[in-house]
Amino acid sequence: MFQFKSMVASAAILIGSATISNAGCGIAGGNVSILANDFAALHAVISAAEMCAGDGVTISKNHTKEHRTIQVAALTANPAEYSVAVVANSSLVPLLNDGLVRSLDDLVAKHGGSLQKHQLVTIDGKIMAIAFMANAQHFYYRSDILEKAGVAVPSTYEDVLAAAKAIKSAGLMEHPFAFNSAPGWNLGEEFINMYMGTGADFFKPGTAEVSINNEHGIATLNMMKALTEHSNPDFLTFNSDATAALWEAGDLALATMWGSRAGPILDSEGSTEAITSTTVVASAPSFAGGSRPSSTLWWDGFAIASNVSDMDAEASFIAMMNGISSEMVKANNDLTVWLIDGYKAGPTAVGVSETAANGAAPYPMLPFMGTLHGAAGAELTDFLQGNESAEQALSDIEAAYTAAAIEKGFLN
Amino acid sequence: MKHRTFMWFILPSLAAMILFIALPIFSVFTQSFFVSHGQVLIETENCGPFGCKKEVTVDVDATKQLNMENPLGKFNGFKTYTNRNHLAFQEVGIAWNSSASIFSFLKSLLNLPFYKALLFTITYTFCVTPFVIVIGLFIALGVNSLPTILKGPTIFMSLLPMIVTPLIGALILYWMIDAEGIIGATLQKVFDDSSLSLKASPSLTWIMLMVYGVWHAAPFSFIVFYAGLQTVPEDTLEAAMIDGANRWQRIWYIVVPYMMPLVVFITLIQLMDNFRVFEPIVGFSAQANATSLSWIIYNDLRGQDVQLFGSASTTSMLTILGVGFLLIPILVRTWRDFNTKTV
Numbered sequence: 120m121f122q123f124k125s126m127v128a129s130a131a132i133l134i135g136s137a138t139i140s141n142a143g144c145g146i147a148g149g150n151v152s153i154l155a156n157d158f159a160a161l162h163a164v165i166s167a168a169e170m171c172a173g174d175g176v177t178i179s180k181n182h183t184k185e186h187r188t189i190q191v192a193a194l195t196a197n198p199a200e201y202s203v204a205v206v207a208n209s210s211l212v213p214l215l216n217d218g219l220v221r222s223l224d225d226l227v228a229k230h231g232g233s234l235q236k237h238q239l240v241t242i243d244g245k246i247m248a249i250a251f252m253a254n255a256q257h258f259y260y261r262s263d264i265l266e267k268a269g270v271a272v273p274s275t276y277e278d279v280l281a282a283a284k285a286i287k288s289a290g291l292m293e294h295p296f297a298f299n300s301a302p303g304w305n306l307g308e309e310f311i312n313m314y315m316g317t318g319a320d321f322f323k324p325g326t327a328e329v330s331i332n333n334e335h336g337i338a339t340l341n342m343m344k345a346l347t348e349h350s351n352p353d354f355l356t357f358n359s360d361a362t363a364a365l366w367e368a369g370d371l372a373l374a375t376m377w378g379s380r381a382g383p384i385l386d387s388e389g390s391t392e393a394i395t396s397t398t399v400v401a402s403a404p405s406f407a408g409g410s411r412p413s414s415t416l417w418w419d420g421f422a423i424a425s426n427v428s429d430m431d432a433e434a435s436f437i438a439m440m441n442g443i444s445s446e447m448v449k450a451n452n453d454l455t456v457w458l459i460d461g462y463k464a465g466p467t468a469v470g471v472s473e474t475a476a477n478g479a480a481p482y483p484m485l486p487f488m489g490t491l492h493g494a495a496g497a498e499l500t501d502f503l504q505g506n507e508s509a510e511q512a513l514s515d516i517e518a519a520y521t522a523a524a525i526e527k528g529f530l531n
Numbered sequence: 532m533k534h535r536t537f538m539w540f541i542l543p544s545l546a547a548m549i550l551f552i553a554l555p556i557f558s559v560f561t562q563s564f565f566v567s568h569g570q571v572l573i574e575t576e577n578c579g580p581f582g583c584k585k586e587v588t589v590d591v592d593a594t595k596q597l598n599m600e601n602p603l604g605k606f607n608g609f610k611t612y613t614n615r616n617h618l619a620f621q622e623v624g625i626a627w628n629s630s631a632s633i634f635s636f637l638k639s640l641l642n643l644p645f646y647k648a649l650l651f652t653i654t655y656t657f658c659v660t661p662f663v664i665v666i667g668l669f670i671a672l673g674v675n676s677l678p679t680i681l682k683g684p685t686i687f688m689s690l691l692p693m694i695v696t697p698l699i700g701a702l703i704l705y706w707m708i709d710a711e712g713i714i715g716a717t718l719q720k721v722f723d724d725s726s727l728s729l730k731a732s733p734s735l736t737w738i739m740l741m742v743y744g745v746w747h748a749a750p751f752s753f754i755v756f757y758a759g760l761q762t763v764p765e766d767t768l769e770a771a772m773i774d775g776a777n778r779w780q781r782i783w784y785i786v787v788p789y790m791m792p793l794v795v796f797i798t799l800i801q802l803m804d805n806f807r808v809f810e811p812i813v814g815f816s817a818q819a820n821a822t823s824l825s826w827i828i829y830n831d832l833r834g835q836d837v838q839l840f841g842s843a844s845t846t847s848m849l850t851i852l853g854v855g856f857l858l859i860p861i862l863v864r865t866w867r868d869f870n871t872k873t874v
């Protein structure tokens with residue numbers, strides 16, 4: 120009798136859970152395929168979205184660091200190779216430029232009841248993407264080293280330089296500072312972040328004409344140069360993996376790194392208790408008396424391809440809504456800074472939220488921003504090695520940008 | 532062989548060559564003359580998690596219309612070839628007119644990305660190629676004089692650098708030269724200089740890349756020379772020994788002249804390979820100090836969110852042109868040899 124009861128009970132649970140998982144998604148049918156970057160927070164979202172598979176719904180995914188380079192070609196195909204592209208503010212732009220993602224107005228009206236207003240990314244009034252997490256580069260410091268060197272916690276990059284000097288003269292570390300200064304995307308990002316701190320615009324308003332060869336640009340470059348002097352001589356090979364590894368090895372006391380690294384750095388893996396317990400995250404510093412932190416705010420979100428059937432688009436939207444549910448956030452609260460209802464900010468989120476609270480600006484979503492980003496990343500190395508003047512470096516960036524922008528049709 | 536039979540004989544490989552070599556090159560060639568249409572820009576109100584802002588965006592419908600009419604883009608002629616990111620005629624002209632000395636002209640020239648990459652590419656090609664040939668020959672001679680039982684394992688060990696995937700080989704060496712790696716730390720100790728870094732100094736980076744290049748390519752020339760050594764006529768060598776020639780004289784007067792066709796072959800292959808140097812730059816994260824033409828192509832396609840197909844095609848065509856120039860002397864020599872033999 121007892122056995123029979125427990126069998127009935129377990130059968131009931133099985134049936135119950137099956138109907139719940141279908142009822143939770145309520146997709147009529149269709150194919151969902153997702154292209155996304157490869158890190159833990161996105162794994163959590165997409166695994167939750169995959170729960171909707173079954174009953175005529177197929178869900179496939181591709182997590183790859185190369186998502187930026189394949190997305191345009193993959194979504195240009197008709198039908199598109201992927202129905203969902205997980206994007207950030209910069210990588211949405213190439214898709215928008217070519218009209219490869221659809222307006223989500225009707226899908227949000229129908230299925231997006233749980234979304235908060237700040238999650239909707241609108242271009243000219245049309246919802247083009249749904250944001251679900253935030254990221255920014257911010258400041259990391261070691262409280263024990265600062266204490267030993269007898270300096271206060273820096274809030275500007277001028278303070279950071281002074282603190283680095285004090286740490287060095289106290290004989291604690293030879294090269295206490297690092298940021299992601301590898302040429303290419305990383306160095307371009309550092310330039311944009313620092314320049315943002317001046318509050319100046321990158322382009323003449325309303326045009327694609329670059330204007331960075333001015334006193335703001337020179338101040339930006341001089342500050343970057345001054346910081347690299349407190350960085351290991353190998354700084355031109357430092358990508359975000361390298362700086363995180365140096366931090367975990369205890370070779371750094373001051374650093375500017377991505378917010379999404381805070382979780383892995385503060386956890387018990389890959390480092391010692393002495394390092395993790397004294398690592399503190401804080402807002403990105405400002406510089407040159409500016410009021411805005413020298414950083415850019417980023418969001419990650421998803422967009423739906425234009426070149427898929429309406430049925431697949433609807434299935435994709437519902438599946439992704441399931442992926443970014445409050446339940447998913449509850450289970451993965453500390454992985455990143457979620458923009459979703461139900462998120463409770465933990466210790467790893469302090470850096471990003473303080474940077475945003477201090478007034479950092481979002482990464483500009485201009486169609487030609489990526490071109491300037493690339494030019495800055497390629498042309499700054501000579502200056503940082505001391506081979507040319509700041510003015511020359513800035514005019515090199517402008518010239519490289521202009522040639523590329525003409526090729527992309529942004530300038531004549 | 533009759534011409535007709537000959538045609539049938541080479542038809543399959545000819546077809547494959549046209550399909551997989553000639554057509555892609557032609558397509559890249561065509562692409563290099565086009566750039567994107569002028570984008571129609573409009574100002575719109577955009578909102579996101581961090582607030583709203585008036586920003587410039589692309590008018591997708593208007594731009595799409597242009598692309599439908601002319602999918603290849605806008606014809607640009609040789610302007611991509613001559614722009615600042617490639618041959619930079621205008622900038623070179625200005626530098627020439629405004630420079631007081633040849634030294635300051637060279638400095639401005641090497642500030643341009645194409646010429647900077649060209650300098651490294653050519654230096655790399657002309658330093659690595661002779662070393663690969665000489666070292667390969669010496670390894671082959673050494674292995675050839677080993678007792679038979681040791682030959683097999685030695686050949687296998689000598690081939691390892693070529694068996695290891697180039698990128699992996701570069702990464703392994705990159706970790707070894709790190710300040711905390713075995714080579715990097717040893718060098719710091721030997722020179723008693725804690726700031727010595729193979730990654731930071733441009734000249735040391737160049738040397739490191741070239742050493743890697745030789746390490747990676749020497750097994751190729753070794754195995755070709757080793758095969759060639761097996762066919763050196765024994766009686767000529769014995770005759771020389773009877774005449775009292777020592778080992779060095781036998782190598783210089785018999786083996787090397789006998790192997791000349793192989794030297795030409797390896798030079799040909801190595802010049803082509805080294806001119807396209809790419810993997811070590813990525814593996815060693817050396818792009819700050821050394822860029823090559825292939826690296827520029829990679830950067831145009833992968834370095835940013837937007838891809839510059841026109842630029843990449845242009846640099847590809849210039850690379851093919853460069854390889855052509857390098858090979859002319861060798862091809863002329865081969866052609867002359869061919870003619871003297873048939874006459």
